[in-house]
Amino acid sequence: xxxxxxxxxxxxxxxxxxxxxxxxxxxxxxxxxxxxxxxxxxxxxxxxxxxxxxxxxxxxxxxxxxxxxxxxxxxxxxxxxxxxxxxxxxxxxxxxxxxxxxxxxxxxxxxxxxxxxxxxxxxxxxxxxxxxxxxxxxxxxxxxxxxxxxxxxxxxxxxxxxxxxxxxxxxxxxxxxxxxxxxxxxxxxxxxxxxxxxxxxxxxxxxxxxxxxxxxxxxxxxxxxxxxxxxxxxxxxxxxxxxxxxxxxxxxxxxxxxxxxxxxxxxxxx
Numbered sequence: 001x002x003x004x005x006x007x008x009x010x011x012x013x014x015x016x017x018x019x020x021x022x023x024x025x026x027x028x029x030x031x032x033x034x035x036x037x038x039x040x041x042x043x044x045x046x047x048x049x050x051x052x053x054x055x056x057x058x059x060x061x062x063x064x065x066x067x068x069x070x071x072x073x074x075x076x077x078x079x080x081x082x083x084x085x086x087x088x089x090x091x092x093x094x095x096x097x098x099x100x101x102x103x104x105x106x107x108x109x110x111x112x113x114x115x116x117x118x119x120x121x122x123x124x125x126x127x128x129x130x131x132x133x134x135x136x137x138x139x140x141x142x143x144x145x146x147x148x149x150x151x152x153x154x155x156x157x158x159x160x161x162x163x164x165x166x167x168x169x170x171x172x173x174x175x176x177x178x179x180x181x182x183x184x185x186x187x188x189x190x191x192x193x194x195x196x197x198x199x200x201x202x203x204x205x206x207x208x209x210x211x212x213x214x215x216x217x218x219x220x221x222x223x224x225x226x227x228x229x230x231x232x233x234x235x236x237x238x239x240x241x242x243x244x245x246x247x248x249x250x251x252x253x254x255x256x257x258x259x260x261x262x263x264x265x266x267x268x269x270x
Contacts, residue, residue, distance in 0.1 A: 008034060008042045012049065019053050028053045035069055044075035048082050055089075064089065071105060080106055080114040087121060100125050116142055116150030123157065136161060143178060151178055152185040159193045168200035196233070203229055210242075220246065220257035 015030035031053060034046035047070035054063040063085075070082035087102035099121070106118040123138035139161075142154035155178030162171035175194040178184055206229065209222035223246035230239035246258030 008040060012042055012046060015046075015049055015053075019049070019056075024053050024057050028057070031066075035066060044070045044073040044078035044082075047073070048078045048085070051082065051085055055085075060089070071109075074109065076109065076111045080109045080111040083109060084114060084117065087118075091121070091125075096125055096129070112145070116145045116147040119145065120150055120154060123154070127157075132161065143174070146181055148181050148183045149185040151181050152187075152190060154178075156186070156189060156193060159197065163193075163197060163200060166200075168197040168204070172197040172201065199229060199232055203233070210246075216251065216253045216257060219249075219251070219254045220261060223249075223254075223258050224261040 011030050011034060015027045015034075018024075018027035018030070028050060031046045031050035034040050035043055035050050037043060040046065047066045051063045051066035051070065054060075054066060067082040067086045071079045071086070073079055083102050083105040087099050087106065090096075090099035090102055103118045103121045103125070106114050107122075119138050119142035123135045123142065126132075126134035126138060136158065139154040139158040143151045143158065145151065155174050158174050159171040162168070162174065172194055175190050175197065179187060179190050179194070184190070203226055206222045206226035210219055210226055212219065212222075223242060227239045227242040227246070230236070230242065243258070243262060247255055247262070249255040249258065
């Protein structure tokens with residue numbers, strides 16, 4: 001290692017110690033000197049340090065300028081840190097367009113460790129703006145990083161969205177993919193959502209069978225199962241409508257079987 005690199009590293013360590021002890025002005029001077037030198041090997045690291053110190057001093061504009069200096073270096077670690085710093089600050093201030101651009105810059109740097117958070121943030125911003133298509137794409141990108149925590153969260157949000165728009169089969173595929181991640185976070189929640197997806201798929205199959213006709217026993221059973229499953233999804237009114245459909249079925253033999261199945265609720269045990 002060259003002597004100037006050793007010296008640079010020593011000065012960064014000195015600046016960090018000063019910052020930790022509350023001597024922010026002295027720390028900022030060192031970081032600023034290193035960040036100003038385009039030939040400095042530790043320029044990106046120094047610029048990130050300067051951004052953090054200036055933020056603590058309340059100099060938001062200066063902190064952002066320093067972060068942009070670090071980002072411009074393209075350093076795989078410190079440029080990504082700088083872009084995250086910018087993005088979070090913009091989000092905190094409600095500057096959505098700037099936050100989106102900064103998170104996209106994180107993705108542009110391409111450092112794997114920072115991609116899950118960036119994709120989740122872009123999904124959050126898109127959802128807040130009602131852009132379901134962009135939110136879905138970003139959630140799928142977060143899941144594709146195979147990060148156990150971000151992948152689980154992305155799968156949960158994506159599955160909930162797919163269930164809401166009536167795509168339980170696709171929701172189930174997303175959840176199964178997430179459950180296959182090594183050490184995935186919150187597997188219990190994923191499995192609950194998977195069960196809900198299967199319930200919705202079952203309701204769909206019961207509905208098709210109930211309307212299929214031709215098989216009296218099968219139609220009556222499908223009507224009963226659909227009517228008894230819908231309340232599990234909080235759809236009590238739909239369940240009542242299914243019972244009414246069965247009781248008024250044009251095939252009197254089906255209607256009679258549905259009547260008998262419903263009447264079992266009133267029969268005393270024994």
